[in-house]
Amino acid sequence: MPNIKIFSGSSHQDLSQKIADRLGLELGKVGTKKFSNRETCVEIGESVRGEDVYIVQSGCGEINDNLMELLIMINACKIASASRVAAVIPCFPYARQDKKDKSRAPISAKLVANMLSVAGADHIITMDLHASQIQGFFDIPVDNLYAEPTVLKWIRENISEWRDCTIVSPDAGGAKRVTSIADQLNVDFALIHKERKKANEVDRMVLVGDVKDRVAVLVDDMADTCGTICHAADKLLSAGATGVYALLTHGIFSGPAISRINNACFEAVVVTNTIPQEDNMKHCSKIQVIDISMILAEAIRRTHNGESVSYLFSHVPL
Numbered sequence: 001m002p003n004i005k006i007f008s009g010s011s012h013q014d015l016s017q018k019i020a021d022r023l024g025l026e027l028g029k030v031g032t033k034k035f036s037n038r039e040t041c042v043e044i045g046e047s048v049r050g051e052d053v054y055i056v057q058s059g060c061g062e063i064n065d066n067l068m069e070l071l072i073m074i075n076a077c078k079i080a081s082a083s084r085v086a087a088v089i090p091c092f093p094y095a096r097q098d099k100k101d102k103s104r105a106p107i108s109a110k111l112v113a114n115m116l117s118v119a120g121a122d123h124i125i126t127m128d129l130h131a132s133q134i135q136g137f138f139d140i141p142v143d144n145l146y147a148e149p150t151v152l153k154w155i156r157e158n159i160s161e162w163r164d165c166t167i168v169s170p171d172a173g174g175a176k177r178v179t180s181i182a183d184q185l186n187v188d189f190a191l192i193h194k195e196r197k198k199a200n201e202v203d204r205m206v207l208v209g210d211v212k213d214r215v216a217v218l219v220d221d222m223a224d225t226c227g228t229i230c231h232a233a234d235k236l237l238s239a240g241a242t243g244v245y246a247l248l249t250h251g252i253f254s255g256p257a258i259s260r261i262n263n264a265c266f267e268a269v270v271v272t273n274t275i276p277q278e279d280n281m282k283h284c285s286k287i288q289v290i291d292i293s294m295i296l297a298e299a300i301r302r303t304h305n306g307e308s309v310s311y312l313f314s315h316v317p318l
Helices: 013-023 063-079 108-119 132-137 148-158 172-185 227-238 257-263 278-283 293-304
Strands: 004-008 030-034 040-044 052-056 084-089 123-127 142-145 165-169 188-198 201-208 215-223 243-251 266-272 287-290
Touching: 004 013, 004 293, 013 052, 013 293, 040 063, 052 063, 052 293, 063 084, 063 108, 084 293, 108 132, 123 293, 132 142, 142 293, 148 172, 148 243, 148 266, 148 287, 165 172, 172 188, 172 215, 188 227, 201 227, 215 227, 227 243, 227 257, 257 278, 278 287
Parallel strands: 004 052, 052 084, 084 123, 123 142, 165 188, 165 215, 215 243, 243 266, 266 287
Antiparallel strands: 030 040, 188 201
16 A cells, blocks of 8 residues: 555554554554653654554553653654544543543543644544544544454354353443344343442442343453452352353453452453453463454555445454
């Protein structure tokens, strides 16, 4: 493909390499370093004049450093006369701070959107936004891709009794996602109503739906400390489920998450590689990873060639 350059930030080099390999391209040369006062320095190592530039940087690890690095890379390419700069952000940072849920609370996702626009981004490609209305925070095009087609494929290929399973949402907010998957598999769904005392701490849970003598498949967009999904798994087993799987798009797994998963009763915890999982897989044998690099690569190819990306909302590229 002519006039296209793909650069990788330091948050997820492996995913960037897979995307570049899929497109038959070399990753662009970029040097990132920190000065002794911890300021980030970025040097783009090749010409981008008149090029279509895609910068891959996920919102994980040292989130604030990686976000700043992305903003500097966008700006560096923009003032080096790139014709268009697109930010490929598999896991959007600060996506959970998307509304003013109490007085004097910030809407940080909107702030991040403003920062990306001011830095010079012309287009955003992301996956499974925590709240799809975040797309409305931008005045530039945002392609919010879905992991749903790969999740459906994994369920059909890896759960032998999938025709008699129940798809479960661990909270009311994920009901739409769960009903969509249940409809396509033609199975039942259930949801768990949870009440929180404070952030990252669940008070009590109530199961709405029937999982007795069935495999329960928990589906959510992200898991951070994993308190919710581990509580939910216990609730499902006590309600008569024969086995519990968890399918998550973004496996953040911070704090006590890995030890909680190890102690929980999951058959498998399946995540996509929007966030690097190599270290987590070493410490937890239950974690399995679905590769979504082909979806992002195909979105980049279609965007570059001016084609529609809506095909990717319901199909996994071959």
